[in-house]
Amino acid sequence: MVRSYDPRVAAxxxxxxxxxxxxxxxxxxxxxxxxxxxxxxxxxxxxxxANEWIFRHSEFVRGxxxxxLPAGMRLLCTLLFGGLGANxxxxxxxISCFFYYFPNDPVHATFVAIISALAPYLVYLFAxxxxxxxxxxxxxxxxxxxFLELLYxxxxxxxxxxxxVLNGNAEGAAERFAVMVVGDLSGTLIIVYALKFGLWLITRxxxxxxxxxx
Numbered sequence: 001m002v003r004s005y006d007p008r009v010a011a012x013x014x015x016x017x018x019x020x021x022x023x024x025x026x027x028x029x030x031x032x033x034x035x036x037x038x039x040x041x042x043x044x045x046x047x048x049x050a051n052e053w054i055f056r057h058s059e060f061v062r063g064x065x066x067x068x069l070p071a072g073m074r075l076l077c078t079l080l081f082g083g084l085g086a087n088x089x090x091x092x093x094x095i096s097c098f099f100y101y102f103p104n105d106p107v108h109a110t111f112v113a114i115i116s117a118l119a120p121y122l123v124y125l126f127a128x129x130x131x132x133x134x135x136x137x138x139x140x141x142x143x144x145x146x147f148l149e150l151l152y153x154x155x156x157x158x159x160x161x162x163x164x165v166l167n168g169n170a171e172g173a174a175e176r177f178a179v180m181v182v183g184d185l186s187g188t189l190i191i192v193y194a195l196k197f198g199l200w201l202i203t204r205x206x207x208x209x210x211x212x213x214x
Contacts (some may be wrong), residue, residue: 033084040077040088041095047073048096051187060179061172063101063112071184072191075152078120079127079137086124090117111163119156123148149192153185 051069058066077085093113102109127133127148133140157180161173 036081036084037088037091040081040085041092043077044070044073044089044092045096047191048092058183060183061176064176064179065183066179066186067190068180068183068187069191070187071153071156072188074116074120074156075123075149075188076191076195078124079140079148082124082135083121086117086121089120090114093117108167111167112160115156115159115163119159120152123152123155126151145192149185149188153181153188156184157181 047070051065051067055065055067055069060066074089077089079085081088090113093116094110097109097113097116098106102112127144128135131144133144157177160180161177164170164176165173
């Protein structure tokens with residue numbers, strides 16, 4: 001028995017074959033976004049744990065430290081990943097504020113978490129729009145990086161203390177601001193230059209291994 005040729009069936013089969021051969025761009029993009037956001041949140045939380053372990057005696061008041069490594073991770077992840085990094089920082093900040101820093105004050109915890117993610121993102125937008133920083137960071141010079149670190153170390157504490165004053169806790173705001181500037185700047189410098197030193201060590205190791213294999 002010979003089956004008749006149906007052009008509609010053939011067209012449907014060709015369409016199905018083409019659809020199977022196409023890369024799943026949308027699911028891949030979603031996986032990529034989730035990986036960046038969750039990865040950023042995880043790295044930030046690990047940095048927070050490390051800061052509490054190494055610099056546990058540097059706390060001035062609750063949430064204000066003389067050395068604060070997570071500040072450097074906030075800026076670094078936002079510069080690297082833009083809005084996705086900021087979302088990851090927001091997720092991690094909500095977790096840390098609600099379950100560690102301010103478990104009994106959800107309003108304060110929410111605003112502190114939002115500011116924690118918003119401050120480095122504003123610095124990132126300033127760098128992109130005013131300094132002409134490329135998303136790939138190929139034109140991020142040492143001078144620009146230092147300027148962004150100083151700017152972020154002022155913007156973040158200023159926003160945090162403005163909210164604290166508006167929330168009715170104006171006493172000691174100047175002291176908290178000064179300590180936060182020192183803590184954010186020192187933490188950012190430690191994170192950035194520790195990473196730079198680590199990359200230098202890796203590069204030197206690979207170079208030595210390559211010369212030895214010759």
